[in-house]
Amino acid sequence: MSTYLVTGAAGFIGYHLTRRLLDRGVHVVGFDNLNDYYSVSLKQDRLAQLLSHDHFTMVEADLADQSAVDGVFAKHDFDRVVHLAAQAGVRYSLENPRAYAQSNLVGFVNILEACRHAQTPHLTYASSSSVYGGGTQMPFATDARVDHPYSLYAATKKSNELMAHSYSHLYGLPTTGLRFFTVYGPWGRPDMALFLFTKAILEGRPIDVFNGGKMRRDFTYIDDIVEGVDRTSQQIAKPDPNFDPGNPNPATSAAPYQLYNIGNNEPVELGHFIEVIEDALGIKAQKNLLPMQPGDVPATYADINALESAVGFRPATSIEVGVKKFVDWYRDYYAI
Numbered sequence: 001m002s003t004y005l006v007t008g009a010a011g012f013i014g015y016h017l018t019r020r021l022l023d024r025g026v027h028v029v030g031f032d033n034l035n036d037y038y039s040v041s042l043k044q045d046r047l048a049q050l051l052s053h054d055h056f057t058m059v060e061a062d063l064a065d066q067s068a069v070d071g072v073f074a075k076h077d078f079d080r081v082v083h084l085a086a087q088a089g090v091r092y093s094l095e096n097p098r099a100y101a102q103s104n105l106v107g108f109v110n111i112l113e114a115c116r117h118a119q120t121p122h123l124t125y126a127s128s129s130s131v132y133g134g135g136t137q138m139p140f141a142t143d144a145r146v147d148h149p150y151s152l153y154a155a156t157k158k159s160n161e162l163m164a165h166s167y168s169h170l171y172g173l174p175t176t177g178l179r180f181f182t183v184y185g186p187w188g189r190p191d192m193a194l195f196l197f198t199k200a201i202l203e204g205r206p207i208d209v210f211n212g213g214k215m216r217r218d219f220t221y222i223d224d225i226v227e228g229v230d231r232t233s234q235q236i237a238k239p240d241p242n243f244d245p246g247n248p249n250p251a252t253s254a255a256p257y258q259l260y261n262i263g264n265n266e267p268v269e270l271g272h273f274i275e276v277i278e279d280a281l282g283i284k285a286q287k288n289l290l291p292m293q294p295g296d297v298p299a300t301y302a303d304i305n306a307l308e309s310a311v312g313f314r315p316a317t318s319i320e321v322g323v324k325k326f327v328d329w330y331r332d333y334y335a336i
């Protein structure tokens, strides 16, 4: 039986990934500090489901606490580490930048050091589509350079990719970074548009629509993200035999380092996304049209050819199917 460490196991993506791993017979150690960035009871309810499984062990601790991270690695011999815990959210990084430094930078060094000393066979970690900043060359491809983040959140995610590369180069630690594109689905995050809109519409309140609803997002359904994470984490990153330092491909390396996008490859205008939510709820939204928010990017669109050729998978869930599943979960969970 293989053993995985999943950091952020009480979080949206970590919870779903852990369920998937448990279902296929993996022993999972979860690591999460259950912080109050959003509803702690939602995190506890996700965890309660995982804890009912015999092959799940939970460690409640902070990534920035080196001894806590080292302690987990001293106790278990991990076949894979999937590092999803982070301070997420673009807008909150303008309000509380230091939370990002602690969790995403200090915490990431602790994970890298622990993997290095434990000689972990493969570290897979969450990056983000936000690293593409205001790039206009669509779709966004991992072999394009990305050096102009629009938010500190994005800057910490790009930093994680750079830090991972240094460990792949120095210590031969195989690392794979996954740039997720706007993930949504049941048990989703209360700070994200789908959750905020559904809640407000059901409560008869207006929704805040930034950039007049003209933003485009490559909304990606949670099951597609989990499929991509599970497949890529099983496939250990290898050095690229064609890597050319004179013309370096940012997505690979002479070291065992790899980057992939996981996105739906089908950007949707926010205005249309709202129509799909209205249809799923059977209620029209009242809209508060607002300007673009600082730190936000106008569009995201994932090139997923590299993902498909590496692991034979492309996300394909339509927003009509995915939004309906979220709305059904929301009504059920909150008994509405």
Ligand SMILES: NC(=O)c1ccc[n+]([C@@H]2O[C@H](COP(=O)([O-])OP(=O)(O)OC[C@H]3O[C@@H](n4cnc5c(N)ncnc54)[C@H](O)[C@@H]3O)[C@@H](O)[C@H]2O)c1
Binding pocket: 007, 008, 009, 010, 011, 012, 013, 014, 031, 032, 033, 034, 035, 043, 061, 062, 063, 064, 083, 084, 085, 086, 087, 088, 089, 102, 103, 107, 126, 127, 128, 129, 179, 180, 181, 182, 183, 184, 189
């Ligand atoms: N959801 C998305 O659309 C999206 C898009 C791009 C990237 N990502 C990245 O994917 C990963 C998972 O995102 P999510 O949507 O599941 O977010 P989430 O906030 O639901 O999950 C993150 C979990 O990490 C935990 N955590 C945060 N800081 C911690 C710390 N210092 N120590 C221990 N635990 C800590 C939180 O308590 C939370 O449960 C994150 O790295 C995020 O940046 C998410």
